Amino acid sequence: MRATLRWAHSDLRTHRGEALFLGLATAGIVLSLLLATALFGYATNPWQRVFEQTRGAHVWLHTARSAKVGKLAGLDGVESVAGPYATEATTVTSHGTRAAVELRATPQHVSAGRPLLVSGRWLDPANPDGVVLESHLAHALLAEPGDTLTLLGTARTLTVLGVAESDEPRYDPDEQPGLVWAPPTAVHSPNGQVIGLRLTNPDDTDYAVQRAVTVLGAGAIGEVATWQQARAEAQGDNRLLGQVLGLFGLGALIAAGLAVHGAITTRIRGHLRDISILKAIGFTPGQVVRVFLLQHIAYALLGAVTAATLTRALGSRLPGRLGDAIGLWQGLPSHAVALAAIPAAAVLFIAATTALAAWRAGRVPPVPMPLPSVRGGGTAPQPGGRLSAPARRALGMRVPPALVLGWHVAFARRARSLTAVARLALPLLLIVVAMSAWTTISRFHSEPGRIGLPAALTVHADAGLDDREIRALLARDPQVAAAYPGVEVAALVPGQTATIALRGFGTRRDPYPYALAEGRPPRGSDEAVAGQGLLDLLDVRVGDWVRMTVGNQPQILHIVGRSIETENAGRVISTSLDTLHENDPQLTGTLYQVRLRPGADPDQAARRLTAAGDGRLDVHTVTNPADGLSPLRGVAVGVIAVLALIGLVELLTAIGGTVREGERDLLALKAIGLSPRQITAVTITATGCTTLAAALTGTALGAPLAHWLINAQGRSSGIGAGIAQGPPPALLLLFGTAAVLGATALSALPAARAARRRLADTLSAVA
Known part of the structure; x- marks a missing residue:
């Protein structure tokens, strides 16, 4: 053993650079895999934690006020229900910012689906105008407990009592209204209701939605939100970051294993005479193999331990999302297992590739073979x-x-x-x-614009402004290149298992500039383009016809192209506003998609348009x-x-x-x-x-x-x-x-x- 250690020490002094690089490479690989694991946990567990603690509903159904939703509690597979709660769609303002919200009449004591408070307190009957905001909505409004919200177009005000996290889809200024939990007395003009269904088997979500639609009727249901959609939205980009890190970490691990294998093989070819001398002085083939194997395992082990130590000690101090992810991951029960298992797996993989090359060293004969002269x-x-x-x-x-x-x-x-x-x-x-x-x-x-975001701003106008006045306001801004009227509504898909986003943007005379990856833009009547998520959901392709319903009104569209859609998981179908209005005269433009000139700053343009509209325009930048x-x-x-x-x-x-x-x-x-x-x-x-x-x-x-x-x-x-x-x-x-x-x-x-x-x-x- 002493001779083995002396030879290994001598070899280490001769090849210090190689040992250093192998150790650093292993540390980087293990660090990448640990960060990937942390990001996967960060992507899944916050939403899962909220869902479990709040006993969240697997399905939320938004229905008309007349719908007899009480029948849903008796459906097979329904464990419990949350609600029904009366809802009122309105717009609130705070600190100069406005947001579309859903006021939800919520009793003080909620058995299922109660939000998880993060600050402030829950609803109090003694404060009839006190409300609780969903956390993403509160962030958008810059609102905290104690602040006052004003309902747009009225003199009514609401007081923020608390901020809470919810397992439901979060606020998005372009797609999803924010949730405001309010006492029933604060919901003055309810125009709908919502009920949550908690299922005994979460995998039966589609079947439960079909049964609910059958019982209530398709015209009674306006929107369906499932737990899978909410989880995917909450995971967002964190899961993608984890996948990228994991992919590159595994690729780098394979590359490192091959590099170690090649290094040992090359060294064996270059040290045939030294290996023969070792055998001549009494080293067995097993000892020679162990010399090479233990050397490189030591390098890999040192790198892996360094990566695990850095992740443990400094990971939560990293700036931004990585630090938050590691901080949350370190509080999970599986953290200790992963922190030991991932470095160990990396070291074992490198050891396996090392053993194959070191085995060749054990086969070198004790008498060096003469090279041909x-x-x-x-x-x-x-x-x-x-x-x-x-x-x-x-x-x-x-x-x-x-x-x-x-x-x-x-x-x-x-x-x-x-x-x-x-x-x-x-x-x-x-x-x-x-x-x-x-x-x-x-x-x-x-x-x-080439990845599905040609518009930089979304503009909503007060009811008192007509189309001509809005276009005139937008045209006066020097950085506005074009404005496209449009509408977005939720539609039930065939089979009535989920809702999708149905959009009508632009007109046939002034078509919306869709970013197409396949097919052509919609030009004629009933032509539309769809996102990949919708094509997968309905199992259709470009060239097919699809039928959907908005309330009781059907919309039958011919998909002529596939557009790149970055929102709503690609479950979007888009046509011209003219087509939607022809099929359903009640669907008219409610917003404007504004395209800016090259080089324009969207934030500055939004502030100018808001000021020019004297509070009559609600302008939001499109999230990239x-x-x-x-x-x-x-x-x-x-x-x-x-x-x-x-x-x-x-x-x-x-x-x-x-x-x-x-x-x-x-x-x-x-x-x-x-x-x-x-x-x-x-x-x-x-x-x-x-x-x-x-x-x-x-x-x-x-x-x-x-x-x-x-x-x-x-x-x-x-x-x-x-x-x-x-x-x-x-x-x-x-x-x-x-x-x-x-x-x-x-x-x-x-x-x-x-x-x-x-x-x-x-x-x-x-x-």
């Missing part, structure tokens, strides 16, 4: 084997011999060359995927989903750094192997008249050729793989394929050039040292 009829050995016909022709055409021999050394042994190229290409491929993710997010910010993906840029930078470390380890391995294998060719190269500078150029050229082949392979495979992965994520989220954007060709060219130049620069020093070795050292190496 001649090749091919007693002539001097040639680097890498016999020159190929193209190489000989290149020499005959006076191509510099260093270039010809370097290319020959890089690709003479096909199996070994292809393995080296593949190992180096994997981290480069993953870097190209990370660059593509960065470019796609940047495109969301710079060109929102890329705002929630901003942390992904930092993730991409960290991933690229980890992959660069792994690539550097693989590159150092390739350089070391080329230098060691070139030692026995040194005499032959000097015998044919090559100078030390030319011999150095042979090694540099071989390294450059290997890196160039890896860069070309990584780029050629990484670009289409990135498109496929990003579009697959788009399809699964409902946005749809067509959002992927690859890095500019100039950036890919710069990336490949930097990789090749960096590799050649890194190989220059060891190649120069090997070329200037004394002849006696060279003879001992090949003896």
Whole structure:
């Protein structure tokens, strides 16, 4: 054991850089996987916690006041009901901000579906005008307990008693009104009611909705909200961040395992004589295997422990969403298990790849095999084997011999060359995927119109303004390029199991600029475009006809295109306002989608339009989903750094192997008249050729793989394929050039040292 430790210590002193890089790479990989686990927990558990603590309903049905919802309590599979509660749709203002809300008449004592208070207190009968706000609505209104809300168009005011979290869909200024829980006496003009159904089997949600629609009638139900929709919306971008981190973490782990395997294999080939000496002095094959295995397990273990320690000690102090995610994750019961299991799994994977390479060291014979002194009829050995016909022709055409021999050394042994190229290409491929993710997010910010967000503002007007006055107000702003009247309503899908968003934007004379990934825009009567989420929900394709109902009024539309929809999980179908009005005269424009001129600031434009309207215009900026993906840029930078470390380890391995294998060719190269500078150029050229082949392979495979992965994520989220954007060709060219130049620069020093070795050292190496 003492001899084993001394040999391992000596080897560590000789290869300090390799050990450092392997440890750092392992730390980065384990850190990525731990962050991915934390983000998955952060995405799921906050909503799940609220749902369980509030005993939330699996289905919320918004119905007409006349609907006899009491029958729903007796349906099979319904465990309990929340409500029914009378509702009033209105608009409130606070601190100069307005929001569409749903006043919900809620008793003081609620058995099921009661919100979870985060500040203030619950409803009090002694305060008939006291209300509780949903947390996202309170954030939008900048409202806190004690503040006063004003109902737009009236002299009525409400006092905020508390702020609460709910398991229902959260407030969205463009899609979802905010929830305001109020005493029944505060709901003066109810225009609907809502009831929640808690089911014995949550998987039967669709069936329960169908039964409810059958009992009440399709015309009685205005909107259906299920627990799956609320959970998916609450998870939002955090789950995507976790998936990206997990994907890159696993990819980096595979790349690191291959890098370790290649490093050990190359070192074994370069230390055959040392291994033979170890066996000659009494080392068993098992001891030799353990030397290599324990060394690299120690490197991996050190990196994994470092990552786990950093995550435990500093993770919650990270800024933004990552810090919040780790702080929440550390409070979960599964945290301790994951904190130990993930590093252990990473170390075991690296140990498995190490064991396969170390096993070869145990098979080295105790007597070193003499290297052949001649090749091919007693002539001097040639680097890498016999020159190929193209190489000989290149020499005959006076191509510099260093270039010809370097290319020959890089690709003479096909199996070994292809393995080296593949190992180096994997981290480069993953870097190209990370660059593509960065470019796609940047495109969301710079060109929102191409990913389904042509409008920057949404404008709602008071009832006293007609279309001509509103258009005149908008046209007077110098930064407004166009305004499209529209309406958005909830519609029941065929089968009556869920509601979707039915939109009518623009007119046939002034069509709305949809971002299409497939098909064509709607031009004629009854033509529409749909998001990927709706196509998946209804199991239809472009070219099909779909039927939906708004109240009792059917809408039959022909899907002529697939639009990129970033909202409502892609469960959106859009047509012109003219088409909706023709099918249902009651559907008229209630809002305006405003497109700004290039370079205009949406926030400044919203403030100007609000001031110009003298309080008669409610202006909101359209939320860009890329705002929630901003942390992904930092993730991409960290991933690229980890992959660069792994690539550097693989590159150092390739350089070391080329230098060691070139030692026995040194005499032959000097015998044919090559100078030390030319011999150095042979090694540099071989390294450059290997890196160039890896860069070309990584780029050629990484670009289409990135498109496929990003579009697959788009399809699964409902946005749809067509959002992927690859890095500019100039950036890919710069990336490949930097990789090749960096590799050649890194190989220059060891190649120069090997070329200037004394002849006696060279003879001992090949003896």
